[in-house]
Amino acid sequence: MSVLIQASDVRYRYDDGTLALDGVDFQLEEGETVALLGPNGSGKTTFVLHLTGLLQGSGEITVCGMPVRKENFAAIRAKVGMVFQDSDEQLFLPSVLEDAVFGPRNLGLPADQALAHARQALEQVGMAWAVAKAPYHLSAGEKRRVALAGVLAMSPQILVLDEPTTYLDPPTQRELIRLLKELPQAKILVTHDIAFAQALASRAVFFERGKVAALGAIDEIARRYDWRL
Amino acid sequence: MLHRRDARMKLLALLAVLVAVATTQPFGLVTASGFAALLGAGLLISRLPVTGVLARAAVVLPFTVTFAGIAWLAGEAGRAFALIAKPYLSALAVLLVVATTPMPALLAAASSLGVPRMLVLVLQFLYRYLFVVAEQAQHMWVAAQCRGAALRTSHRAGRFRAASGTLAVLFARSYEKAEGIERSMLARCFDGRIRLLAPPRLGWRDLALLAFAAVAAWSWRWWVAS
Ligand SMILES: Nc1ncnc2c1ncn2[C@@H]1O[C@H](COP(=O)(O)OP(=O)(O)OP(=O)(O)O)[C@@H](O)[C@H]1O
Ligand SMILES: [Mg+2]
Numbered sequence: 104m105s106v107l108i109q110a111s112d113v114r115y116r117y118d119d120g121t122l123a124l125d126g127v128d129f130q131l132e133e134g135e136t137v138a139l140l141g142p143n144g145s146g147k148t149t150f151v152l153h154l155t156g157l158l159q160g161s162g163e164i165t166v167c168g169m170p171v172r173k174e175n176f177a178a179i180r181a182k183v184g185m186v187f188q189d190s191d192e193q194l195f196l197p198s199v200l201e202d203a204v205f206g207p208r209n210l211g212l213p214a215d216q217a218l219a220h221a222r223q224a225l226e227q228v229g230m231a232w233a234v235a236k237a238p239y240h241l242s243a244g245e246k247r248r249v250a251l252a253g254v255l256a257m258s259p260q261i262l263v264l265d266e267p268t269t270y271l272d273p274p275t276q277r278e279l280i281r282l283l284k285e286l287p288q289a290k291i292l293v294t295h296d297i298a299f300a301q302a303l304a305s306r307a308v309f310f311e312r313g314k315v316a317a318l319g320a321i322d323e324i325a326r327r328y329d330w331r332l
Numbered sequence: 333m334l335h336r337r338d339a340r341m342k343l344l345a346l347l348a349v350l351v352a353v354a355t356t357q358p359f360g361l362v363t364a365s366g367f368a369a370l371l372g373a374g375l376l377i378s379r380l381p382v383t384g385v386l387a388r389a390a391v392v393l394p395f396t397v398t399f400a401g402i403a404w405l406a407g408e409a410g411r412a413f414a415l416i417a418k419p420y421l422s423a424l425a426v427l428l429v430v431a432t433t434p435m436p437a438l439l440a441a442a443s444s445l446g447v448p449r450m451l452v453l454v455l456q457f458l459y460r461y462l463f464v465v466a467e468q469a470q471h472m473w474v475a476a477q478c479r480g481a482a483l484r485t486s487h488r489a490g491r492f493r494a495a496s497g498t499l500a501v502l503f504a505r506s507y508e509k510a511e512g513i514e515r516s517m518l519a520r521c522f523d524g525r526i527r528l529l530a531p532p533r534l535g536w537r538d539l540a541l542l543a544f545a546a547v548a549a550w551s552w553r554w555w556v557a558s
Binding site: 152176177180185187191195201205209 | 516
């Protein structure tokens, strides 16, 4: 097993003084799925933004052996696919297809290959019917799936999904679980949906006030914090 | 018709028309009609909603009417007319190009014509930003309506205060949104370069469009001047 992500002592303070990360250690190994759990505002989103250098605090993070530094950003962002908590922030092009093509084109793929990747990814998430639609006319759950397709089209080695199940109806959630189980990538799931996390992840990391309060087998963590409805 | 023309040629044609409008002297009713006819022809072949475009071009008027008014009071009626007609016709020309060209194509064209990348990025950001602001405004309006905003503040001062407070929140929220969008673009390896699906190709129609617009605008300019 090789280590894909290694983070140690990550600290980050927002401009308004909020200490959002207060010494986080984290590790992700090849092929595994880890759930990041923890109360609202505990720093989960802030932490995953550090993995691709979208936020930079102090501490040491390496992704696939590369330190997260400016000169590695392009290579790291090609390896780590992020699906954001707010899909509206992710979809900004005039049509669904153009949005799904955006990532592959930025990777330097020629137009026909980029299109093929985009169409395949939209097919995977069941949104191929919407290629010509404007993303802002889609329902919240559809936007979610298109946002995921835009990342899958880049064939990343690691998937980071921030609250992927919000807005999805139960059958679509099941469908997402099935899809994610099939995908070979290592995954980080930031979620409050414990059933979803248990269906996919074996390991969990529990955040509390910017720190990792506990980590271990997901069922054990869920029990310890009484993390259920 | 206009939609399918090459964005670079449209930009150059726009530039030719804008410079002609700006530099033609004297700029009276006849001069203005000539340029209006040219733009009118463009509007017709573009199949855009005519009244909508004409109305939207009027957004520049509040800024220019003030100055025109001053010129009018100073007894310079001709200058007053030019102060209104030139900006309006220019706005019409810009709208004609913007409304018939997808933004990514327009920006890619601008950078391939040598417009500095920083400027193109700022334009692109502004474009996205406007779109985001409009959407936020709508969300907030709906939310306010649901809470009965219209019922409570019927007097003017109250409404003004509510509106200015809302505007401040709107800008703060829009700024955060724009930041989020920037972040998600970076996450998908955006490096500031816009890559179109199909590389633009020049055909004779594109060149003809540019030639026609430039020749028409500039011969009109010379004819008026002589
Ligand atoms: N842009 C920002 N400016 C200032 N403070 C922020 C900003 N974004 C987040 N914070 C603060 O940082 C802390 C961590 O936020 P973060 O979004 O990482 O939490 P989270 O664990 O993802 O929460 P949730 O489960 O609600 O998504 C919170 O206290 C939040 O208020
Ligand atoms: Mg979060």
